Amino acid sequence: MKSHLTITMFFFLFTLSIISSFSSSYPSYKDHCSSIIQPSPTKDTTIITHTLFLFPIRGYFTGGENIIHDHNSFNRYSSFFFPRIKMHETINPDLFKVESTVSFRTNPNTVYYHVRNFTYGDKPNYKSQRHFKTSFVTFMLEGFWSKSSGKICMVGTGIGYSKTGDSLDLEAVFKLNNVFNSSNITSLISGSLESLSSERGDEKNQYFETISVMMFPKANYSYSLDSKEAENDFPFEKKGLSLNRFSSSFCSFPLSRAIRRLQLEYTHECNSSENCTPMTTDQLPYMMSLKVTECSQENKHRLKVMMVFSNKSDYWVEKGFNPKTMLIGEGWWDEKRNSLCVVACHCIGITKSSLNEARIGDCSVRLSLRFPSVWSIKNTNNIVGQIWSKKSTNDPNYFKMITFRNFENDRVGYRATKYEYSQLERVKKSCPAHNKILKNKGRTRFPDGYSNDMRFDMSVRDRESHRRIAFGFSNPLSVGDQVYDIDQNNNLPVSDSSFTAESPRPMVIILNNGSVNSFNISYKITMFSNSSFEDRNSMFNLSSYRVKISAEGIYDARTGTLCMIGCRDLNSIAGTEITDYVDCEILLKFHFPSLDENNGSYIQGSIESTRKKSDPLYFQSLEVSSSTIYSETAIKAVWRMDMEIIMVLISTTLSSVFVGLQLYHVKKLPNVLPLISTFMMSILTFGHMIPLVLNFEALLAQNPNNKNFVFGYVGWLEVNEITVRIIIMIAFLLQFRLLQLTWLSRKTSESEANLWIAERKATYVTFPLYAAGLLISLLSKLRNDGFQEYSSWENMKSYGGLVLDSFLVPQVILNLVSNMNENVLSRSFYFGTTFVRLLPHGYDLYRARNYARLVNGSYFYANPNADFYSTSWDIVIPLGGILFAIIIYLQQRFGAQCVLPPRFRGPKVYEKVPVATEVEM
Structure with a gap:
C-alpha cells in the first residue's frame, strides 16, 4: 500500500510540474478542429460540472512509441485518463468549451510474478522511478464538445522525454467520438491524439506517432442485455446458496476480490485453444478475472463486468490491457437459480495500429456463477461456474464449455451448508x-x-x-x-x-x-x-x-x-x-x-x-x-508463563535480599572481607550482569510489529519484564558493591601477598575442575539429547548456568588453601543463594510432569538453554549445591580442613590480621 501511495504522489507531483511548464500559447483550434466542430463564444467564465466528467475518465491506448517508452511491456496497450477537466457553456446550447489535462502512461510499476518464486510483487525502486518520466506524458488541451454529435476536438501542448531522458516540446490535436450523455454495453469511446509537428521535427518540436485511444463510458449507464430471451439461455442447474443469505455483493470485499481470480478447467478433448476458448490465443487461458466496472443494487443486482483471461499462472492476472484476452459483459443475479448470469461480448474492429474502429459486438458468450450449497470430495470450492457459447458447433467462433472455480486460498465468506x-x-x-x-x-x-x-x-x-x-x-x-x-x-x-x-x-x-x-x-x-x-x-x-x-x-x-x-x-x-x-x-x-x-x-x-x-x-x-500445540496445551502454557514471571520476580528479589544480608554481615565483621573469594564474587556478578546485557540488546533489536508469538501477544508481560529488569539491576549493583569491597580489602590488608597467593592457588585448582566439568557435561548432554538442535553457544549458556549453580566451589577451595577459620559468609547468603539457584531445578521437575515441552521462546524461568535441565540433572545439581553449602557451614564452624581426612590436614598457613577500622559501605 505504501509503495502504491508513493507512486501516486510522485505521479501527481510530476503532472503538476509538467502543467506548470506548459506554454501559455496553444496551437490554432481553427486550423485543426473547425472542420469537425465549429467554435462558439463562451457565455461567461462560470465553470460548470457535467455528469459525464464527474470523475477522471480512464481508458487505453496504443502507439506513440517514440515518446512513451514501455520498459516492462506485457502487451501493447496501456492506460490514459483525464485527471483534470473544466467545462464552460457557450452561446450554442449544444456546444461546451472543454479544458483538460490528458495523461498517458504505460503499465503499473508493480508487477506480480509466478508464486513458485515466492515473489508476490516488486516494489518500485530508484531505477523504475528514474525511467518513470520516459514512460509517461501529459498534454494540456482545450477545445469543444458537441453534445448532439458526441464529438470532442481539442488542441494543446505537452512535454515528453526521449529514451535518453531529453525533454521534448510536443503539440497535438485530440479527437474523440461517441461521447454522449448516456451509455450502454455497446457504447465505446474511441479517438486519436495526433502530432502537429512535421515528421522531421527539430529539437524543440518533436514529431510522434499517432496515439489511438479507447475507453468505456460510465455516464448514465443503462443495462440492456438482461432480457427475457437472454434469461432462457441459462439452464436450471443444481441450486446454490442465495445471495440474500449474506450481507455482501459482487461490488464489495471480499467477494469482489474472489471473483477476480477464477481458475479455468477444460474438457478432456481440449489439448489446444482451437474450439476450446472464446479468446483468439495460442494457448488455453489458465485463469479468468471478473472485474466489476458498474454495479447496481436495485432489482436484480445488475453489474457490468470485464472478463479478463490469462494464460499465465500468476497470483494476480492483471497487467495492462489487451482486447484479445478480454470480454465485456452485463450480469444479474437470478434468484430462481441462485446464480449470477452474464452475457458477454467481444471487442471487435481492433487492429495492431489503431483503436479508432473498436466496437462491441458478438454477444454470444454466456457465464453462470453460483455458490454450492453442498460439498463433496470432488467439489470443495466456494465458487463454481461455467462459460459456454450460444453459437452452433459449425461456427468457427464456437467453443466447448469451460468450467471454473475460485482460486485455492481465497476466503470468500460463502461456504456450503x-x-x-x-x-x-x-x-x-x-x-x-x-x-x-x-x-x-x-x-x-x-x-x-x-x-x-x-x-x-x-x-x-x-x-x-x-x-x-x-x-x-x-x-x-x-x-x-x-x-x-x-x-x-x-x-x-x-x-x-x-x-x-x-x-x-x-x-x-x-x-x-x-x-x-x-x-x-x-x-x-x-x-x-x-x-x-x-x-x-x-x-x-x-x-x-x-x-x-x-x-x-x-x-x-x-x-x-x-x-x-x-x-x-x-x-x-x-x-x-x-x-x-x-x-x-x-x-x-x-x-x-x-x-x-x-x-x-x-x-x-x-x-x-x-x-x-x-x-x-x-x-x-x-x-x-x-x-x-493443542488449544488446551496453549492455555496451560500461558498460565505457566504467568507463573514463571512471578517466580522470576520472587527469585530475583530474594537474591537481592541475600546479597544485602551479606553486605550487612561484612559491615559488622569487616575483617572477613579479604577472606571472600573474588572468583566467587565475579561469577555471581557476571551472573546478574549477563541477563541485563542480553535483555537490553533484545530491547534495542526488537521489532514492535513482530509480535508473532505462537500463543498470541500478552501485553502485560512487557510490564513485568521491566519490573524484572529493575530488580535484576538492583541485585547486580549490590553484588558489584560486594565484589568491590572484597577487592579493596585485599589492597589494604597487611597480608595482601599471602591472600593473593592463596587466591592464585585456589584458581589453579578451580579452573581445571570447571574445564573437566564442561567436558563431562557436554558429553552427557549430547548423549542424552542427540546431535541436533543445540548450537555451541546454547551449550555454553547451559554450562554457564551450571557454573552459577556451583558458585560456592571457589570459596570452598580458597578456604582449604588458606586454612580459614572464620565466618566469612553469612548463613543467609550461602544457604539462601543456594536455594535460589536450585529452586529452578525443582520447578523443572514439576513442569516436566504437568506441562508440555514447547518452543524455547516461551520460557521465562528455568530456561532449558540457560542451564542443564533433565530428570537426572535436576537431582544431581541440587544435591551438589546442598553439599557445597554444608561444606561451607562445616568449614566456618570447625575449620576449613575439617572436611579432609586427618592425615591430609596441614598447619595453618594464614593467620587472621585484625583490622582497626571498618570499611566504609
Whole structure:
C-alpha cells in the first residue's frame, strides 16, 4: 500500500510540474478542429460540472512509441485518463468549451510474478522511478464538445522525454467520438491524439506517432442485455446458496476480490485453444478475472463486468490491457437459480495500429456463477461456474464449455451448508476399526473431532530418501455432514436453518461396541514443493509446485487415528486444468498425540498412492509430521508463563535480599572481607550482569510489529519484564558493591601477598575442575539429547548456568588453601543463594510432569538453554549445591580442613590480621 501511495504522489507531483511548464500559447483550434466542430463564444467564465466528467475518465491506448517508452511491456496497450477537466457553456446550447489535462502512461510499476518464486510483487525502486518520466506524458488541451454529435476536438501542448531522458516540446490535436450523455454495453469511446509537428521535427518540436485511444463510458449507464430471451439461455442447474443469505455483493470485499481470480478447467478433448476458448490465443487461458466496472443494487443486482483471461499462472492476472484476452459483459443475479448470469461480448474492429474502429459486438458468450450449497470430495470450492457459447458447433467462433472455480486460498465468506461423503466404504476397507477394548481407555485423551486441534501444518518428507520435499497445511472441512466455519476461526460447524444448538449432532458414528468416539470427517490439504528434487514418481510430477488434495474418512477419538481417502487435482501438460481430472487413489493416515503428552508432541502420518508402480499417476510414499500445540496445551502454557514471571520476580528479589544480608554481615565483621573469594564474587556478578546485557540488546533489536508469538501477544508481560529488569539491576549493583569491597580489602590488608597467593592457588585448582566439568557435561548432554538442535553457544549458556549453580566451589577451595577459620559468609547468603539457584531445578521437575515441552521462546524461568535441565540433572545439581553449602557451614564452624581426612590436614598457613577500622559501605 505504501509503495502504491508513493507512486501516486510522485505521479501527481510530476503532472503538476509538467502543467506548470506548459506554454501559455496553444496551437490554432481553427486550423485543426473547425472542420469537425465549429467554435462558439463562451457565455461567461462560470465553470460548470457535467455528469459525464464527474470523475477522471480512464481508458487505453496504443502507439506513440517514440515518446512513451514501455520498459516492462506485457502487451501493447496501456492506460490514459483525464485527471483534470473544466467545462464552460457557450452561446450554442449544444456546444461546451472543454479544458483538460490528458495523461498517458504505460503499465503499473508493480508487477506480480509466478508464486513458485515466492515473489508476490516488486516494489518500485530508484531505477523504475528514474525511467518513470520516459514512460509517461501529459498534454494540456482545450477545445469543444458537441453534445448532439458526441464529438470532442481539442488542441494543446505537452512535454515528453526521449529514451535518453531529453525533454521534448510536443503539440497535438485530440479527437474523440461517441461521447454522449448516456451509455450502454455497446457504447465505446474511441479517438486519436495526433502530432502537429512535421515528421522531421527539430529539437524543440518533436514529431510522434499517432496515439489511438479507447475507453468505456460510465455516464448514465443503462443495462440492456438482461432480457427475457437472454434469461432462457441459462439452464436450471443444481441450486446454490442465495445471495440474500449474506450481507455482501459482487461490488464489495471480499467477494469482489474472489471473483477476480477464477481458475479455468477444460474438457478432456481440449489439448489446444482451437474450439476450446472464446479468446483468439495460442494457448488455453489458465485463469479468468471478473472485474466489476458498474454495479447496481436495485432489482436484480445488475453489474457490468470485464472478463479478463490469462494464460499465465500468476497470483494476480492483471497487467495492462489487451482486447484479445478480454470480454465485456452485463450480469444479474437470478434468484430462481441462485446464480449470477452474464452475457458477454467481444471487442471487435481492433487492429495492431489503431483503436479508432473498436466496437462491441458478438454477444454470444454466456457465464453462470453460483455458490454450492453442498460439498463433496470432488467439489470443495466456494465458487463454481461455467462459460459456454450460444453459437452452433459449425461456427468457427464456437467453443466447448469451460468450467471454473475460485482460486485455492481465497476466503470468500460463502461456504456450503452440507457435505456429502462418497468414500467411506473404501476407508473402512483400507483402515479396519480396532474392536478390542483399549487398556488405557479413560486415561489417555485425544482431540475431539469438533475442536480446532484438528487443524495442523505439515512437513513432508520422501519416505525413501528422507528428504524434506514439501510443506503444507490441513484444514477440516466438515464433521459429519456439517461444514466447519474456518474463515471465522470457529470450532463449530456452519449449520443450515434446520440444525440448532439443541439438536443432536448427526456426525457421530456409533460402532458395534457402543463407542461414540468416531466421526466422519473431511479435509482440504494443500502442499507446496520446496525442493528442486524431481522424480518421475514424485507427487509433484504433474502438479508443478503445488498439490491440492480433498480427503474424507473416519477419525477415531479413542486412539487419535485419522484414516482418509484423498483426491488430488492434476494439471494437464499444457499447464491448464481438466474438468474432473483428479486422482482419487490416495490413502492418508495420521495419528494425533495424546492431549496428556508432556514431552513434546508430533502428529505423524503418511500419504500413499494405492496405484501400481507402473501407473503414470503413481507417486512414492510420503512421511508427514507436524509439531502441534493443542488449544488446551496453549492455555496451560500461558498460565505457566504467568507463573514463571512471578517466580522470576520472587527469585530475583530474594537474591537481592541475600546479597544485602551479606553486605550487612561484612559491615559488622569487616575483617572477613579479604577472606571472600573474588572468583566467587565475579561469577555471581557476571551472573546478574549477563541477563541485563542480553535483555537490553533484545530491547534495542526488537521489532514492535513482530509480535508473532505462537500463543498470541500478552501485553502485560512487557510490564513485568521491566519490573524484572529493575530488580535484576538492583541485585547486580549490590553484588558489584560486594565484589568491590572484597577487592579493596585485599589492597589494604597487611597480608595482601599471602591472600593473593592463596587466591592464585585456589584458581589453579578451580579452573581445571570447571574445564573437566564442561567436558563431562557436554558429553552427557549430547548423549542424552542427540546431535541436533543445540548450537555451541546454547551449550555454553547451559554450562554457564551450571557454573552459577556451583558458585560456592571457589570459596570452598580458597578456604582449604588458606586454612580459614572464620565466618566469612553469612548463613543467609550461602544457604539462601543456594536455594535460589536450585529452586529452578525443582520447578523443572514439576513442569516436566504437568506441562508440555514447547518452543524455547516461551520460557521465562528455568530456561532449558540457560542451564542443564533433565530428570537426572535436576537431582544431581541440587544435591551438589546442598553439599557445597554444608561444606561451607562445616568449614566456618570447625575449620576449613575439617572436611579432609586427618592425615591430609596441614598447619595453618594464614593467620587472621585484625583490622582497626571498618570499611566504609
